[in-house]
Amino acid sequence: MAQGLRAAIDFLLYEWLQAQTLATRERFADHSRETFDAVLDTCERIAREKYAPFNRLVDTEEPRFDGERVILPAATHEAWKAYADSGMLSAAQDYAIGGMQLPYTVEAAGNAFFAAASVSIGAGMLTVGNANLLMAHGTDAQRRAFALHEFAGRFSGTMCLSEPQAGSSLSDIATRAVPDGDDYEADPLGPRYRLRGNKMWISAGEHELTENIVHLVLAKIPGPDGRLPPGVKGISLFIVPKKLVDAEGRLTGERNDVALAGLNHKCGWRGTTNTLLNFGEGRYPVRAPGLDGRGAGAIGYRVGEPGQGLRYMFHMMNEARIGVGMAATMLGMAGYLASLDYARNRPQGRPIGPAGKDPAQPPVRIIEHADVKRMLLAQKAYCEGALALELYCARLVDEQHTGDAAAADEARLLLEVLTPIAKSWPSEWCLEANSLAIQVHGGYGYTRDFPVEQYWRDNRLNMIHEGTHGIQALDLLGRKVLMDEGRGMQLLGARMAATVGRARGVPALAAHADALHGAWDAVRAATQAAWADGDPVPALANAVPYLQAFGHTVLAWIWLDVALAAAGREDAANRGRLQACRYFFHYELPKTAAWLQVVRERDLTCAEMPEDAF
Amino acid sequence: MAQGLRAAIDFLLYEWLQAQTLATRERFADHSRETFDAVLDTCERIAREKYAPFNRLVDTEEPRFDGERVILPAATHEAWKAYADSGMLSAAQDYAIGGMQLPYTVEAAGNAFFAAASVSIGAGMLTVGNANLLMAHGTDAQRRAFALHEFAGRFSGTMCLSEPQAGSSLSDIATRAVPDGDDYEADPLGPRYRLRGNKMWISAGEHELTENIVHLVLAKIPGPDGRLPPGVKGISLFIVPKKLVDAEGRLTGERNDVALAGLNHKCGWRGTTNTLLNFGEGRYPVRAPGLDGRGAGAIGYRVGEPGQGLRYMFHMMNEARIGVGMAATMLGMAGYLASLDYARNRPQGRPIGPAGKDPAQPPVRIIEHADVKRMLLAQKAYCEGALALELYCARLVDEQHTGDAAAADEARLLLEVLTPIAKSWPSEWCLEANSLAIQVHGGYGYTRDFPVEQYWRDNRLNMIHEGTHGIQALDLLGRKVLMDEGRGMQLLGARMAATVGRARGVPALAAHADALHGAWDAVRAATQAAWADGDPVPALANAVPYLQAFGHTVLAWIWLDVALAAAGREDAANRGRLQACRYFFHYELPKTAAWLQVVRERDLTCAEMPEDAF
Structure with a gap:
């Protein structure tokens, strides 16, 4: 499994995001693609050895309290120790306090392996977020007494x-x-x-x-x-x-x-x-x-x-929200790769049409059935798209921290607008991917003998914690698209327009470019219609459908941009990326029309439902 | 909970389907609304006393094998005994063999209470289906030696x-x-x-x-x-x-x-x-x-x-598929009613707009938030709509068995077309309802202290067993809409047209009528486009999106027909039905456009994905 994930990460990091160019920044001057790769290698190995083998164990041996202590499986202790020993807890910190000065983009990519291997065995993300908050807002003494010991894993x-x-x-x-x-x-x-x-x-x-x-x-x-x-x-x-x-x-x-x-x-x-x-x-x-x-x-x-507590805490919550999005994405990827493996090996049924009419012929592997391919391609589109979005956001974090003033401010504003999507979209659609992974497995997928039902159960949390779907929707439509007089949204639109402009020059992508252009126009129009008279009650009545439409449009943009990096290459992996992009534009983006309709019309069907009529 | 379910069933059975008129049929001549109600009362009581209290127990105390016997909780034995003693196993059978000659419509409604209370504690449905098959295709001796003992619960x-x-x-x-x-x-x-x-x-x-x-x-x-x-x-x-x-x-x-x-x-x-x-x-x-x-x-x-084995078995499988649809529906209803109860009692947050600006005011109950209402109304629309569909299909079974020749044949054909929807639609959308029920509960819904996460887990089976979603889709687009030269589909269209005609005369429903008319036209056009050249490979490449669009259109029709029975009444429950209908037309039916687009265009994005490109 880790192989497919590594290939996806490598392409997105180096071919698409050009993460290696971060080494030209002063803070990352000691780094190079080689050092980044070494970190990814280490994470991949620890995740494979200390996390993945125990993912089912931690599902069946829940934490229990003996009256004195909370008992966790030995494997959880070993996973924590291996993670702390790897240095990932302080990966992004200054050399002066024992860190690696690693870009957040690479840190996030490395952590992805752990989430894919066993999302719940580790709790490193919270520890790092906690310590980062103290580094930003605590006193020297608080940093020394608490944060440094968190980075060290004590x-x-x-x-x-x-x-x-x-x-x-x-x-x-x-x-x-x-x-x-x-x-x-x-x-x-x-x-x-x-x-x-x-x-x-x-x-x-x-x-x-x-x-x-x-x-x-x-x-x-x-x-x-x-x-x-x-x-x-x-x-x-x-x-x-x-x-x-x-x-x-x-x-x-x-x-x-x-x-x-x-x-x-x-x-x-x-x-x-x-x-x-x-x-x-x-x-x-x-x-x-x-x-x-x-x-x-x-x-x-x-x-x-x-x-000022909430403001400080938001420092931690924004990182946590990207972390939740990445966790949801990795659960989706784990299910995708498991169901892909199953579909490649499970013989059952025959092709549709004349080729399948002869029952004396042996059955084919289920990956040859169109509907199984649909379920696999949907998972690929959801999960690799979400992974691209999370890494894009991580790259913005690095820009915010190490770019020049203008670039940093632009990155900050884009992150404000994109964070609700980075948190909510994978929580919804990589959960759907997990459901498709079960479906590919048929009855086997519903048993605890295969891993996919656990991915699905684990992933259901992500729409709830660190701000529910409803909270993310209010944050997006009620705050983020309005802030700085809509400048965050304008910046996002400008980036989409740039992608659209480049894609129009690539014949295979030109139709997608037009579709994205139209979809973003529709999102903007719905935003204006929702806020037509400034009254938040009808504006926000359909905030979740708005979040869904906005999210699908962002993902279409991400896919089109990824496709630009894949276009013109003849190898199978890049052909697959182009096909996933096409899937997204043909099967997914058209869904936004139904979601936006109720936003645009400020539909009050739900809001006006009398309580006694339920 | 049973109260809300009973009210929904009573309305659909008597106000909408006019099930009491079945008593005019010779087979049901001894029956009346009173005898039907007595059966429902009994089912409701046994489900409340012998099923519901043990639903979590059977989740945590799984069956285990001691090497000799499979051990089940005592509650499961008691539930089986109560169910068998109720006579429900032979409810639809002739008086001559100890049955009640109850219409299937009422039998199905009665069984709904058991599914809502604990879907997995009982396995009566399989026993009845098994015995029914033997009544239809077995010899006298086989009926006597096996079927009669199944009806008796031995x-x-x-x-x-x-x-x-x-x-x-x-x-x-x-x-x-x-x-x-x-x-x-x-x-x-x-x-x-x-x-x-x-x-x-x-x-x-x-x-x-x-x-x-x-x-x-x-x-x-x-x-x-x-x-x-x-x-x-x-x-x-x-x-x-x-x-x-x-x-x-x-x-x-x-x-x-x-x-x-x-x-x-x-x-x-x-x-x-x-x-x-x-x-x-x-x-x-x-x-x-x-x-x-x-x-x-x-x-x-x-x-x-x-x-001839498969043909005989299909006798049992069609009943089983309606049974699965009803089980999925009841899991959805159970979650809906649980989350409705939670939302009515949980105080949290304040209204949007000026009314919520004063933090010194106490929080409101969450049912007052628009997004919570949206999640509740969606559940209501999914689950009560699905319940109406299942009871409609059950009524067709009675028509097939006791109507005159023409009506029976029409019912048979309609059932052929509707069975894939009756099985698949609740499996998908009442599962979504369960996810919304979790979401309404927030973090509590994700814990095993509340029942909704179990409903969600239980419901995930229904898209798999008795023919997966993919199988239902091939059955619908590859067989059912074509059979008898499309007569089943024409009959369904005629019933929709009749509903549309009536609804156009009701001002509150006229716009919905037009929307349904247009949606069904689009389904028919997509059907023809898919089969334009008769080649099943491109025709069936998008059978699942077709199934989804067809299902949503059927449900829109069901809701519009139910709304006709509710229209003009001023009480809260009927106002709620009209609002749920409106929800379905505003929020759900527009989704069909995206699904049908790929069917109409015979999109091969998925089918043509090379295996090595995943």
Whole structure:
């Protein structure tokens, strides 16, 4: 399987995105295609040896709590150790702190192998995101005591946003953080608070994989009247370690008051512990030196300014959203490659038409049936298209960090517009790919003897976590296409126009270019129609169909651009890319008309449905 | 939950289909709406008491084999007993053999409650289908010895078609049946054969729920040269009981040579044992009186004529396909009603627009959000629409059995065309409904603490068993729309035209009527374009998109017809039906354009994809 994935990644990185040219940037000057390849080789090997063989094991041996500790399979411990030892946790960091100064594009490509091999055995993405946030917004001391140990693999990280009563609605969180004593601002690790509250859906919230767990927790600081400030503007961010540490990150030997309240038992993605955590309920009362015991609660160190917590957290969430998109994509790829292998080897049935009339002839392999080819080509179009989109976004991250000011700003704006698509589109369509992978296998695909049903179950999470489909849709139509007076959308349109212009010069792609031109016009027209009078209620009533149409149009553009890199080459792989592009334009892009119709007409059929009429 | 389902069924049965008028038929003369209601009451009660409480249990306590017996939870035994005691196994049979002479429409409606409560705890549908086949094609002795005991619940039944090397491709089955001795035709239970072979995916293939299991087995009788005849014309049908019986169906005490070779472990639908069976491998050698032991193998009694096995089996498969459609529909309904309940009670978030700007206001229930309403209304449109279609097909079965000759023939032809839709459409779209039900629940829906993830997993089977999506599509476009020179399709078109004509007279529905008229024209045009030159290869290359477009058009028609029964009534439930109809026409029917385009253009993008280009 890894072979097909590597070939797809190599083409997209080097033939399409020209990632090797990143080595001309000062930050990446020591790098070259050779060093990039060495990283990919390492990731591929560790994923093959330490992840893939245990993917079913972590599905059947779920994390369990023995009252003291959360027990995970030994394979999960070994996978974590191998990942940490590989250096991937700090791959993108400065040499000065032990990093490789690797472009994010290559880091993301390397991590793809792990997601394809076993999406839930590892939780490295959260740890890196957590540490990156502290590098951006923490103090020197916080970086040294927490982030550096996360990059080294000694500590792992979580993000604690949701609460049982407030899932997507962060303005309603009720976790309370009060200053811990009069000298609360004097702690070397940052202003010290006591936190009390419950956090739900916390991935990797409790385990023994690492010496410590660094929780990044959203909470509210009560005002002088003792009440929590309403809305998202009252949210602050805190570092709440599972075990207390000194200024160098050494364990003091004292446990912080963070207690596992329960493990969530999920449909899939079972290798990663998912928890409900109680902060400051008194299970592990903290009597740290110098504290008078007044303020019961878990010790937390504020990051940055009060009231800015959500903004800081978004730093982590945008990376997390690209990570979710990549995970969804890799689950799709894993299913695609498994079903391709099955279809190449399974004999069954005969060709349609005269060639299949003779039952005395042996059956053909199912890859020879048109409908099986359709299901395989759809998967290829969904998954390799999504992979291209994720790597494109990763390349924009590098541009944002290392390009000149104008290029960096353009990359930033494009990322704002593309992130909801990068997160939502693979979550929906690579899940559909997994369903097709099951279908190619027939009854076998529905059994646990083959891997595809697990990919499908694992992938169903991706439309939910890190912002649901509905949240992504509101973000896109309600914020991203409007921000900076629509400049992000204009920039995206300009990039599409450039692709269209080049494709018009290639006979095999000219019709696709016209189709993309028309589809983007329709998206723009629907955007304007939705916002015709500025009223958000009818504008946003069909935000999800808008997200779907926008996403399919973006993917058509990505495919056309990839096809430009493949055009004129005669080898089988490039012929396959051109065919996948053609599939997307013939079978998928026409779907956007139905989605846009309700947006354009501001259809209120759903919004006006009376509750008692359901 | 059962309440919402009952209301939907009552409306469709009595207000829309006028099922009470069936009591004017001679066969149903003793019946009335009161007796129908009594049956529905009983089914609803047993499903609520004996099925629903154990739906999660049968998911977690899968069938297991202790080397001797297959162990099922006690709840499964109790559910079977309650179902058998209810008389539903013989509900449609003649009074003379202990039946109720109930219309199939009402039987199907009654069975819907069981599927909604726990789709996999019961396997009554297969038993009834098996016995019905024997009533139609068996001898008196076979009916007496097998079918009557199935209707009484003493025996259960299976259908044994697939083999490990031949899933959907029945022409390649290799199970061999040889005459058992020179006097093989003299057995009172029918011509006696010895069978050897393996059968895969056999639901309820081994268990202790009943005294005996009646396997209906497709096998081939070798020719004089000892070779099996190629193709489907060489297939015959045999009764192979797990335990041998005398002419009255009493157990002789001897076991037949049918051995469990393995249990299949599935993604869902875990309450029903699914097996690989070995016939005649010698595990239970049979030395029945009068046999000389020459012919090792499992004893089987031929049903009807040699070479007609597949035709007889189709008798059972058509019922099974409607049953699968109903099961898929009920899983969808169960998810819809669960997510509706959740959405009505879960507070989270605030309205879009000025009303939601004040974070000090308490959150609203999520059913007040437009996107949640969209997800609920889509589920309602999919599931209540599918339910209407299944009941419509069931009503056609009654017409076929009890209508006058012309009406019966029309019903038969309509059923031929509609059966692929009745099987495939709910399998695809009520699965999508289950995914939306998860989405409405957010993270909670992805946990096993809520029922919706199980509905989704259970439902994924329905696109596979009893003929995959691809098989249904070939059946529809390759056979059903062509048969009798297209008369089935013409009859369906005439029924749509009648609905369109009536709807044009209702202002609220007139636009939908025009849309349906146009959509059906497009389906007909695509059918003709696909078959323009009679070459089946390009005609059938896009059979699945055709099936999808045809299905959506049929459902639009069903919804418009249901809306005619709801129009002009002011109560909430009928307003909801009209809104669901409007949803279907605004959001769903426009999707058909994209599917039909590739059919009309005989697009070969998929069919021509070279294998090495994947």
